Amino acid sequence: MARKAARKTAGRSAAKKRTVGGKHQAKTKIKAKAKARTKASAKAPARSKPALAAARDEKTLANPALIEVTRGEMVESRHRVAVAVVDASGKLVESWGDIERPIYGRSAVKPLQALPLLETGAADNFALGEPEIALACSSHNGEPQHTDRVRHWLARIGCEVSDLECGAHLPLHEPTMLQLIANGGDVTAIYNNCSGKHSGFLTTARHEGEPTRGYIRFEHPVQQRVTKAMSEMTGVDLARAPRGIDGCGIPVLGMPLRAMAHGLAKMADPRRLSADRAAACKRIVAAIMAWPALLGGTGRFGSTVMAMLKGRFVLKGGAEGVYAGILPSLGLGVAIKADDGGGRAAEAAMAQTLRRLKLISAAEAKPLADLLMPPVLNRAHLEVGRIRSTGEGRF
Amino acid sequence: MARKAARKTAGRSAAKKRTVGGKHQAKTKIKAKAKARTKASAKAPARSKPALAAARDEKTLANPALIEVTRGEMVESRHRVAVAVVDASGKLVESWGDIERPIYGRSAVKPLQALPLLETGAADNFALGEPEIALACSSHNGEPQHTDRVRHWLARIGCEVSDLECGAHLPLHEPTMLQLIANGGDVTAIYNNCSGKHSGFLTTARHEGEPTRGYIRFEHPVQQRVTKAMSEMTGVDLARAPRGIDGCGIPVLGMPLRAMAHGLAKMADPRRLSADRAAACKRIVAAIMAWPALLGGTGRFGSTVMAMLKGRFVLKGGAEGVYAGILPSLGLGVAIKADDGGGRAAEAAMAQTLRRLKLISAAEAKPLADLLMPPVLNRAHLEVGRIRSTGEGRF
Numbered sequence: 001m002a003r004k005a006a007r008k009t010a011g012r013s014a015a016k017k018r019t020v021g022g023k024h025q026a027k028t029k030i031k032a033k034a035k036a037r038t039k040a041s042a043k044a045p046a047r048s049k050p051a052l053a054a055a056r057d058e059k060t061l062a063n064p065a066l067i068e069v070t071r072g073e074m075v076e077s078r079h080r081v082a083v084a085v086v087d088a089s090g091k092l093v094e095s096w097g098d099i100e101r102p103i104y105g106r107s108a109v110k111p112l113q114a115l116p117l118l119e120t121g122a123a124d125n126f127a128l129g130e131p132e133i134a135l136a137c138s139s140h141n142g143e144p145q146h147t148d149r150v151r152h153w154l155a156r157i158g159c160e161v162s163d164l165e166c167g168a169h170l171p172l173h174e175p176t177m178l179q180l181i182a183n184g185g186d187v188t189a190i191y192n193n194c195s196g197k198h199s200g201f202l203t204t205a206r207h208e209g210e211p212t213r214g215y216i217r218f219e220h221p222v223q224q225r226v227t228k229a230m231s232e233m234t235g236v237d238l239a240r241a242p243r244g245i246d247g248c249g250i251p252v253l254g255m256p257l258r259a260m261a262h263g264l265a266k267m268a269d270p271r272r273l274s275a276d277r278a279a280a281c282k283r284i285v286a287a288i289m290a291w292p293a294l295l296g297g298t299g300r301f302g303s304t305v306m307a308m309l310k311g312r313f314v315l316k317g318g319a320e321g322v323y324a325g326i327l328p329s330l331g332l333g334v335a336i337k338a339d340d341g342g343g344r345a346a347e348a349a350m351a352q353t354l355r356r357l358k359l360i361s362a363a364e365a366k367p368l369a370d371l372l373m374p375p376v377l378n379r380a381h382l383e384v385g386r387i388r389s390t391g392e393g394r395f
Numbered sequence: 396m397a398r399k400a401a402r403k404t405a406g407r408s409a410a411k412k413r414t415v416g417g418k419h420q421a422k423t424k425i426k427a428k429a430k431a432r433t434k435a436s437a438k439a440p441a442r443s444k445p446a447l448a449a450a451r452d453e454k455t456l457a458n459p460a461l462i463e464v465t466r467g468e469m470v471e472s473r474h475r476v477a478v479a480v481v482d483a484s485g486k487l488v489e490s491w492g493d494i495e496r497p498i499y500g501r502s503a504v505k506p507l508q509a510l511p512l513l514e515t516g517a518a519d520n521f522a523l524g525e526p527e528i529a530l531a532c533s534s535h536n537g538e539p540q541h542t543d544r545v546r547h548w549l550a551r552i553g554c555e556v557s558d559l560e561c562g563a564h565l566p567l568h569e570p571t572m573l574q575l576i577a578n579g580g581d582v583t584a585i586y587n588n589c590s591g592k593h594s595g596f597l598t599t600a601r602h603e604g605e606p607t608r609g610y611i612r613f614e615h616p617v618q619q620r621v622t623k624a625m626s627e628m629t630g631v632d633l634a635r636a637p638r639g640i641d642g643c644g645i646p647v648l649g650m651p652l653r654a655m656a657h658g659l660a661k662m663a664d665p666r667r668l669s670a671d672r673a674a675a676c677k678r679i680v681a682a683i684m685a686w687p688a689l690l691g692g693t694g695r696f697g698s699t700v701m702a703m704l705k706g707r708f709v710l711k712g713g714a715e716g717v718y719a720g721i722l723p724s725l726g727l728g729v730a731i732k733a734d735d736g737g738g739r740a741a742e743a744a745m746a747q748t749l750r751r752l753k754l755i756s757a758a759e760a761k762p763l764a765d766l767l768m769p770p771v772l773n774r775a776h777l778e779v780g781r782i783r784s785t786g787e788g789r790f
Binding site: 062069071072073074076077078079080102103104165166167168169178181182184192242243244245246247248249252254320321338339340341342345378379380381382384385 | 457464466467468469471472473474475497498499560561562563564573576577579587637638639640641642643644647649715716733734735736737740773774775776777779780
């Protein structure tokens with residue numbers, strides 16, 4: 001049994017360096033050979049030459065180096081970051097760097113992607129509670145608090161773990177991962193950090209009487225509803241936006257950082273939205289704020305800061321250095337992208353933005369210092385540096 | 396037994412995001428609380444204000460965005476990288492970006508750090524072979540091919556695994572890691588990717604009759620010899636350089652990227668060095684080229700490319716986006732640093748540099764494409780993008 005788990009994930013280390021955003025589909029066998037890595041049965045959509053060219057023209061634009069990583073007496077590494085803070089009317093409140101260049105929102109836009117789950121009536125039809133709504137917006141650790149709930153939820157809509165099309169990977173939460181391997185358990189899609197979001201997708205398909213198979217494809221009604229809701233919220237026609245495939249298989253759609261922040265701001269301050277949409281936004285924000293540990297989990301930046309300052313804001317990260325903030329008390333949305341995809345930079349930039357917006361006071365920041373300016377530890381757990389603001393860009 | 400391994404590494408996930416360069420000391424218990432992360436019994440050396448200030452002044456300098464990561468129809472992330480190509484006389488052959496700014500060479504300078512092992516006569520005294528010399532320069536995967544040899548080596552010098560002061564972490568090679576956990580094995584310092592380098596340090600201490608305890612400290616004769624040899628090779632007085640602590644506890648010493656490349660060039664072309672040093676350089680380079688799998692391991696970029704083009708060059712990476720190349724056929728050294736610490740960018744920049752220097756021909760590059768321009772895979776192992784050259788900087 002123990003060997004079973006080991007065999008199932010064999011070969012992952014060869015591939016994982018190439019998998020942006022983390023661990024791999026542990027149920028699929030991969031050959032160790034580099035060659036095998038391209039044996040892709042479904043490649044990313046053919047690249048549109050003009051889109052790539054446009055992105056290239058802009059690559060020389062220098063976003064400010066907002067975050068630096070020290071080690072002993074030197075700054076060892078630097079991260080360039082763009083930040084957009086926008087209100088519900090679309091007014092830019094503050095910004096750093098190029099906020100018009102299209103970015104992929106990745107998992108940071110999950111709260112926006114959850115709108116159809118509520119607006120179709122699917123959530124109420126299946127009597128989903130706040131925990132399920134929070135999980136639909138989560139990139140979770142795969143802890144029992146997450147997977148037990150997702151398992152029950154799937155049963156409630158008449159689905160199986162095998163209906164999840166997000167792929168499998170080892171739980172992000174290490175004690176859970178070690179326990180699973182030590183017990184010889186199967187590494188299934190339930191542990192995928194996106195299994196809650198995908199359960200939400202399956203729920204709307206079930207509610208609408210649509211085939212569940214292929215729900216991750218852009219053309220499927222599930223993704224069409226998500227694209228429509230996100231287009232309305234961000235003011236961008238995402239059906240025509242540059243497109244790619246996310247780590248979990250669903251479409252990613254390019255939008256300016258400013259537009260992403262606008263969509264988040266409307267969730268923070270939904271007064272100008274239709275009654276139905278406003279209600280859906282409020283329920284999503286309330287569910288996440290009530291269940292911050294379900295959004296990520298033990299030790300995660302967003303979950304920890306949200307839990308410590310409960311009810312103050314929604315923080316949601318994504319792969320490749322993206323971070324989202326929904327700030328109801330200020331009626332603002334925050335969207336962050338680190339040029340290089342560094343998650344540590346996106347977290348630190350979000351922490352600094354919250355400080356700057358006075359959503360974390362100086363008194364509160366002190367005990368939170370190790371979250372807001374995290375220490376760099378060596379393998380003996382000694383502090384050898386810090387991840388911190390450079391002071392550039394008025395941060 | 397299984398639970399033992401699980402317990403020992405419990406809490407790692409909370410800390411790992413803060414640990415630059417990877418996994419943690421699995422034998423030490425860490426509290427999940429953020430607070431506990433700063434409980435450092437030995438902090439990094441007090442920061443020298445001027446050094447930090449100088450680094451800050453330079454942060455606005457824009458290194459070229461040499462590497463980009465695509466996803467579908469867009470470029471998703473970009474990495475700024477500096478590259479220095481230098482000959483043994485110190486002449487700059489090619490460069491991109493700021494090569495005068497001090498950087499830490501991290502594990503990429505391990506071949507330079509191994510010089511005293513040979514020059515003191517310690518290697519011959521203990522009859523070390525090429526595999527041990529390669530391991531002394533390695534950041535290995537913790538596979539049996541690495542750990543079995545390190546274990547025998549330690550026994551040969553009368554040391555135990557507990558004499559290693561590098562800290563413990565789970566093996567980087569995932570099948571080995573899963574096997575270890577499934578079997579309930581102890582996660583000890585033998586699996587630390589630096590255990591070969593540290594065995595080399597212990598070997599010189601034993602040979603010189605010095606106390607082994609504290610061999611990782613800057614003041615210990617072991618590190619003093621390393622500092623002296625590296626100063627001579629790079630032409631930088633490293634005893635006075637900005638200093639920090641590496642992931643494995645030894646000192647890291649700041650030097651310009653250009654100086655690091657110069658030191659590597661002297662290893663590639665040691666004709667102007669003393670006979671003893673030239674002989675040591677040749678043995679180190681020959682050992683690594685003969686045993687590329689021991690330098691890293693299965694699936695690792697450097698090991699794989701070296702094995703495929705055997706005898707052509709030495710490639711050695713380090714944490715925070717550093718990469719070293721020793722090119723005997725051209726008599727050149729290459730030093731690379733990604734501004735943001737991204738390892739994927741350093742690897743891709745090294746691949747492009749080797750192509751540009753014609754050490755990998757167009758015909759050879761084709762079958763190596765997935766190593767030189769790696770695909771980005773999602774969790775279902777579909778190719779969704781590429782890590783590649785931007786074309787900027789004549790790359």
